[in-house]
Amino acid sequence: MEDRVRYICKRSVVSTKPVEQGKLYRFSVLDYIMEPNHIRLVYYYRSSKIRELGEITKVLRESLAHTLNCYPIITGRLVKEIDGTEEKDQDLNRQWKVRSNDAGVRMVEARATGTVDEWLRSVNREEELKLVHWEEMYRLPYYWSTFYVQVTEFESGGLAIGLSCSHLLADPVCAMMFIRAWADLTMTRSMMAPPLYHPLPPRRFTNHRLSNNNQLLSHYIKSCALTAQPSNVTEDRVVTVTLMFPDPLVRVGENEPGISTFEVLAGLFWICVSQAKGKNNELMDMSLCLDVRKLLRLDKSYFGNCMVYQKVHYSKPVKTKDKLLVSHVVQEIHNTTKRLDYDTVMDLIEWLSSNNNPISNGSDLVCTNLENMVNSRPMMFEKDFVLSHVSCYVEGPVAGGGQVIVLPSRSGEGPMSRVVMVSLPQREMVKVLENELLQSFSPVLLMENQ
Template identity: 45%
Template sequence: MAEVSLICKRTVISTKPVQPGKFCALSALDRLMEHNYLHVVFYYQSTMERNPGELTKKLRETVAEMLSAFPIITGRLFKTPEGHWTIKCNDAGMRMVEARAKGSVEKWLQNLDRGKELQLVHWEEMFHKPYFWSTFYVKVTEFEEGGIAIGLSCTHLLSDPPCATMLIKAWADMTLGGKMITPPLFHPLPGRRPGNTNTNHEPYMELIDHYKSFIEKPAPVFNTKQVTILLAFDDEMVKRCITRIAPIESNRTPFEALAALFWVVVSKVKGTKGGLTNMSICLDMRNVLGLDRGFFGNCMVYNKVNGEGIEGHELCKAANAIKEVVGKMDADGIMDLIEWLKERNYQDLPWMNGYDLICVNLEAVDSYSAIFEDNARPLRVSYYIEPAVGEGQILILPPPVGGRNTFGRVVMITLPEDEVNKLLEDALIQEFSPTVLMGLNKMHSSTSL
């Protein structure tokens, strides 16, 4: 028997029919993500004894209730006369896969790697007839000795990681209390703020040029095996990292410190000369654009961080470069990008995570408030932005305990296998002794380096 056994795949439809003729338009930021897709895995302990399949049956019922607020999920992709994707909202439904796994969820987490974790999600590539293709999939895996894993997969065209998290939390809210605490809002990205229509306005060309460079590049080559590891940094580790970068300054953020640390170390293991390897940071712009927490759509924006001339030991300079770029990404700059993308109306879309080293700030995702049963917070949450190509990915996530109100963070790194080994052995990483939560077949077995 395989570790994970498929029981069935079904289509779940909303408990409320969708209004006929309803469409959900996609934004310029949505369309850029057409080539990418997401996997998210939530792990939970069992809070009570149940018969096999009992919890899955309950989740199947509550996901149907949750879907009544997400017509974009039960709809299907449709091309407009202008050649743009839109969603025709209907009752085609979402695919749900039910599975069983050996052992307990705790034992599963003790010996975990990328390949094993991805058994807990289900994904199907777009059909040649997109109108019949489900854009969202959930997989519910019950462990024979206790615990459950909920895997969500979806096209990045419709959802970024904060949206995917919002969906799981909405499902959890419906299961726990029968009411959605933060219902989704479907509306266009905002326009310029009143009064900001200066005809002499100079657009933020560094951001625009970064996107233009991606658009002009050929499709990446998929020929390197990628490995994902998960490292946990507690409060003291991150504070030491901040002090190591800026002993005098106290305004460094955990993201700046950890992004600088891994940018320097990854550049070292790649053997980059004359500076640090090309890196794009990816930030959630919802707060910057004044969007409500319930906004459903892509709002993660990429920008280049220049590492030319920064030596491999200069953590402070690396952090300064990251801080400078983050500071420049204001509402006007993001609106410049959105307007530029709308004007160009590109048909050949880029692979947004297919070239540079990508560092994604997901500190603000509300993963650990997705509670399906009383007193059962997620044990762990993993995110994958796929396909895993290019120079690699660094995802900076909140920790299971304390959340974003602490300095502690979890860092998920995806790199070629030989580079992961070098990274784990690097003196800078070993200096902070993070706990390995997931590695190369857990060769470090949940211990500190």
């Protein structure tokens, strides 16, 4: 296939106001365990008119510089420090910090053929990742940008904004909040929700002991000790499919109060992916990735990693013909999420303070909940650019044996509808899409990135 993306240049964009030179930003234990992973986001915008190529890129470059005034942790560079002495190396006995300076972020400018709609109808995973530039850190971390922005203008109309970042600095919630802050500032000249930088809640100075039945902590103790590759690594290439579900809650029927759309979809894909992997009498291992800002009584604008991986256990017999299987599985997921509370997460944070090896979910299916990343205000950079689609990838050992990411639906869809990105080996994906249970939920295929 002809390469539809042409790169124009890569440059550094710095904040418009001088930063406090030399200030150190320290990471939390939830940050450190995510170091080997990174995040990629792509936002697609339809345009009602054809602009001169380069015009919107210039506007976004200028507004990005103003946005970075509130994000000194993004514009700084990584150093390692011990006993107050900075070292520009990767000595494992030292821990990363961000040293504030005016290095800025790397911005890639690109062009793509056709329109956004034409692209979305035919794009594959490999092509989509060309819209979100990423570079691995090699030998010179002090010169390496932890965040990359890519602005791709479509020659026949439309825009794609890609953001990639090290998971050490931010989780997907942070990354999406950054895009929204940038859009708000571009559109209204003001930032509605600037980021907040502060530590996680302090340790509890009581006789509180770590709970022996804390399943969240147990999962991390096992996961942080994993060094081997997942046992089901396959040479089959990974593909990504994006589906829209009109209203999954209706399909499950009357449930216990409080069941969320995410829990329904996590249960559905837990069953379907397990069957695709040949597990007809049991369910595969699965971890939920959940935002715990609210549980820790943190502001929703808290900047830093604040998502945890909670293992779900289903010990009952699995019968593929059981019409109530989905309801039973969803109820187990709901019970697991309800067990997460302040003390459960604080147990984990306190254990990680002396055991912060990177986490690996092994061969687990990972279901990430981003369904609450919706806002009453549309995320618009300019009036004639309308958000059409969002893609999200989390790459690295934390990704497990497959990914399901639940996102808000596009504006205009029902309040209970959701968009789901599924990444699996190709042969398994074919079986999942053909699954009668999945089809009974009437999903609409939005993108088939194969």
